[in-house]
Amino acid sequence: MASKVIHAIYNDDDILMNAVKKVRAERHHIEEVYTPFPVHGLDKAMGLSDTRIAITAFLYGCLGLTVAITMMNFIMIEDWPQDIGGKPSFSYLENLPAFVPIMFELTVFFAAHLMVITFYLRSKMWPFKEAENPDKRTTDDHFLMEIGVHGNEAELKELLLDTGAIEVTVKEKNA
Incomplete structure (x- = not known):
């Protein structure tokens, strides 16, 4: 330089x-x-x-979907299965339609929040940084x-x- x-x-x-x-x-x-x-x-x-931020958004969305699937399987099927309205939760696939909104929300949540963090770190804009x-x-x-x-x-x-x-x-x- x-x-x-x-x-x-x-x-x-x-x-x-x-x-x-x-x-x-x-x-x-x-x-x-x-x-x-x-x-x-x-x-x-x-x-x-x-920019390659769209690629990171896709990867962060995949991470959010993976977390959602793992979390719902553990909580609703393995750890504490409940009989809700006479419908027992014995398998993940039987209850998949009820899990779709949660999977969507966590996919969007992870993609949005991690993209913002990535943007700030990539732009070197940390808290309390002086303007250049x-x-x-x-x-x-x-x-x-x-x-x-x-x-x-x-x-x-x-x-x-x-x-x-x-x-x-x-x-x-x-x-």
Whole structure:
């Protein structure tokens, strides 16, 4: 990683999108883009790969279904079978229709809660973590593109000003 970064501030999301495309076309690595709201298509323009959180959601749902089946079999069939309304609980398959809502609810519960935890851990957003926003204006109405400097500072500044940046500054990287 670079020890210096260039922060280019933009005041319009369309100008930012065009700037990201031009900077990537010039083969510069964009380290991060800070925006006050989600910008549609920015991830594709930056060349970010697709997320794999759907795969984890499926695996977490399978885990929830497994827990539900195991729990209901143990509680209702093996540990404490009960005669409810004259219908004895001697086998799991005889009572399966009554267990379907519980299986569905635990599948959704595990998938949702574990996906949120995975998202926070993957994003490195733990409790009491300080914000890493380099410029407070990006929480209101400005956009910031952060690019690593590798000995091409003057060329990069000129390129960013040509793309419509309203402010370009060079800063030390907070590694």
